[in-house]
Amino acid sequence: MMKIEGTLYPWRFRLVLALLALMVAAIAIRIVDLHVFDHDFLQGQGDARSVRHISIHAHRGLITDRNGEPLAVSTPVTTLWGNPKELQGARAQWAALAKALNQDPKVLTERLEQQAGREFTYLARGLTPEEGQAVLDLKIPGVYGLEEFRRFYPAGEVTAHVIGFTDIDDRGREGVELAFDEWLAGVPGRRQVLKDRRGRLIKDVQVVQNAKAGKALALSIDLRLQYLAHRELRNAITEFGAKAGSLVLLDVKTGEILAMVNQPTYNPNNKRNLEPAAMRNRALIDVFEPGSTMKPLSMSAALETGRWKPEDRVEVAPGTLRIGRYTIRDVSRTEGGVLDLTGILIKSSNVGMSKVAFDIGGESIYSMMQRLGIGQDTGLGFPGERVGNLPNHREWHKAETATLSYGYGLSTTAVQLAHAYATLANDGRSVPLVMTRQDNVPEGAQVISEKVAKTIQGMLQQVVEAPGGVFRAKVPGYHVAGKSGTARKTSVGSKGYKEKSYRSLFAGFGPSSNPRIAMAVVIDEPTNGAYYGGLVSAPVFGKVMAGALRLMNVAPDNLPPPEETKAAVAGESSKPGKGDRT
Incomplete structure (x- = not known):
């Protein structure tokens, strides 16, 4: 007749049961702790998978001449970006997207196929709000818009060497724009949003930090x-x-x-x-x-x-x-x-x-x-x-x-x-x-x-x-x-x-x-x-x-x-034909 091993070594059996009970108790305590006391951890993990922060662009400070005439101003523009992964399911609309962006359909197709594994790519930057909205109105899945700012210089070439210019990311690259970049550049804000696992926007939650505009700069230039x-x-x-x-x-x-x-x-x-x-x-x-x-x-x-x-x-x-x-x-x-x-x-x-x-x-x-x-x-x-x-x-x-x-x-x-x-x-x-x-x-x-x-x-x-x-x-x-x-x-x-x-x-x-x-x-x-x-x-x-x-x-x-001025005027007026319109 076989004997049960537990009866031969009762202390081993009890030890295993005790260990299992301790593990279950530890798990139960941790569950209670996470749900009752330390719930911020689970909240943070959930937010990390759904809550995102989107940057709010801040416009640069105004540059004026000594009399307040504008020399550099920031105008709102629309930047279009796409999620190539999501766009793969909308191939039938790529041709319409290329036409709306005024781009070569073949070039756009090649770019989206090469970046199929990515979740972000710029489609077009610096569009006017009207141009950007016309593309967004097509409602193509995976196409989104951002509001940015672009510099405009009213005096054009007349002040070009003094003012300089900014790059596509609105950072100073020449002239006063570069020399006073820290003064002119604003502080971007942050907006909290909810996105699903595909990166699609579900809800705009709140503005966490307001954007702070850059400081104005009055030059000595007249x-x-x-x-x-x-x-x-x-x-x-x-x-x-x-x-x-x-x-x-x-x-x-x-x-x-x-x-x-x-x-x-x-x-x-x-x-x-x-x-x-x-x-x-x-x-x-x-x-x-x-x-x-x-x-x-x-x-x-x-x-x-x-x-x-x-x-x-x-x-x-x-x-x-x-x-x-x-x-x-x-x-x-x-x-x-x-x-x-x-x-x-x-x-x-x-x-x-x-x-x-x-x-x-x-x-x-x-x-x-x-x-x-x-x-x-x-x-x-x-x-x-x-x-x-x-x-x-x-x-x-x-x-x-x-x-x-x-x-x-x-x-x-x-x-x-x-x-x-x-x-x-x-x-x-x-x-x-x-x-x-x-x-x-x-x-x-x-x-x-x-x-x-x-x-x-x-x-x-x-x-x-x-x-x-x-x-x-x-x-x-x-x-x-x-x-x-x-x-x-x-x-x-x-x-x-x-x-x-x-x-x-x-x-x-x-x-x-x-x-x-x-x-x-x-x-x-x-x-x-x-x-x-x-x-x-x-x-x-x-x-x-x-x-x-x-x-x-x-x-x-x-x-x-x-006296000399009066004499000169008198001499001019006495000349024949002076002022004669015929």
């Missing part, structure tokens, strides 16, 4: 001046067949950039045929040798030493100066062969400027240019901005001293050039450059003496107004001051300069009696005959300055006396 500068620079580029150009307009007192334009430019609202060269903000990125526009800075260094006065005279005959293997030449011949310091600026004499530089030394000129911001960081923080180069030699030889004095052997940008002249116009006080509107006038720093600055202002006024001066820069009704420059372009990839390749420059300020605006004009490689700065860039300066002073309501300081 859109009226921006349009004016854009038009005149574009006309000059066309007239002289130039390769490119830049123009920068500054407020002398506050350091605000009132206008910054470049050619060629582009339309940020339509980047399909965008050329990379057109995207460059040349005023901040392109560096160049500034040529004779540096002579007023060198002359300031001479006056600061106390060794030179405006009436001091320098012999410049015969118009050439030999330094070792190099020969310095003057373009303009001087009658009598002698010039005072103002005459050196009017005639733009390289020989005269070099002789003054030899007397004061290269270190003095270097120090002056450095204090005026040449080859220094502007502090704007603009993406891609370049600093340029201002060389400082341990020992200043004659050739290095001479070339620096008349603007060669260094590199700068159009913004730095305008800033240097703004400091001269502001009686030697340098204020930081800013791209945003300022409500208060900054204190700035006195980098050169007021006396020297005022003397240079008077000399530069004579450069424009004296006989033989740069008369094309004159502004009717105003005294203005400035200096032209013509610089040969260096050859890329080899030493020396290109043949018949120049940059035409003019930098100045106005009105001379109480300077308000400083400007720098740079035109790259004019080819239609003229290339001198006084012929190409000076007229642009004159036209833009004339319009800017009037738009800013600056009182004229160069009107003829009332």
Whole structure:
């Protein structure tokens, strides 16, 4: 007879029963705990399989000019996305979907088949709400819509280099959009929804976190001046067949950039045929040798030493100066062969400027240019901005001293050039450059003496107004001051300069009696005959300055006396046929 094993070993049987009872008890306790005490765990597991959070897009902050005119706004657009898994069951409607999306049916079919195992793919982005709704109205299973925002730039190509643009995800990629991205970008919100296992939306539960819009940004740019500068620079580029150009307009007192334009430019609202060269903000990125526009800075260094006065005279005959293997030449011949310091600026004499530089030394000129911001960081923080180069030699030889004095052997940008002249116009006080509107006038720093600055202002006024001066820069009704420059372009990839390749420059300020605006004009490689700065860039300066002073309501300081005006009017009215319409 067989004996039951449990009767032979009763303690084993009881042990197994006890273990089974403990396991059942543990499971029962855990069930009670999950359902009564720790119910958040089961709730979380259930939600993880059904509750989802959808991002609520936040629109970027508004960008305006100093007067509140919109320069960049966010407009609502519809983004269509699809669930390829779900769309596999609606193959019969793929052709209608492709037609509604204005896409090639074959391409769409291939894409959906390749992504058949995925649950998300973009179908189209940046559609107008009407276009997006037309697709959604087809009610194709697996096609859904999202509300997003797209940037629109009302001024188009006129402000393109300043404002920049955003990418398809509404993140800043160029210009102010990139420099102030954190300020402009909003904080996305979150919406809680219920979805089934296929990812289909069942219920919109609640908004967990509201979207926070980006902050508005008021720039220092004046859109009226921006349009004016854009038009005149574009006309000059066309007239002289130039390769490119830049123009920068500054407020002398506050350091605000009132206008910054470049050619060629582009339309940020339509980047399909965008050329990379057109995207460059040349005023901040392109560096160049500034040529004779540096002579007023060198002359300031001479006056600061106390060794030179405006009436001091320098012999410049015969118009050439030999330094070792190099020969310095003057373009303009001087009658009598002698010039005072103002005459050196009017005639733009390289020989005269070099002789003054030899007397004061290269270190003095270097120090002056450095204090005026040449080859220094502007502090704007603009993406891609370049600093340029201002060389400082341990020992200043004659050739290095001479070339620096008349603007060669260094590199700068159009913004730095305008800033240097703004400091001269502001009686030697340098204020930081800013791209945003300022409500208060900054204190700035006195980098050169007021006396020297005022003397240079008077000399530069004579450069424009004296006989033989740069008369094309004159502004009717105003005294203005400035200096032209013509610089040969260096050859890329080899030493020396290109043949018949120049940059035409003019930098100045106005009105001379109480300077308000400083400007720098740079035109790259004019080819239609003229290339001198006084012929190409000076007229642009004159036209833009004339319009800017009037738009800013600056009182004229160069009107003829009332008696002369009355006499001129009387003379005109006495002419035969005046006003005769027949």
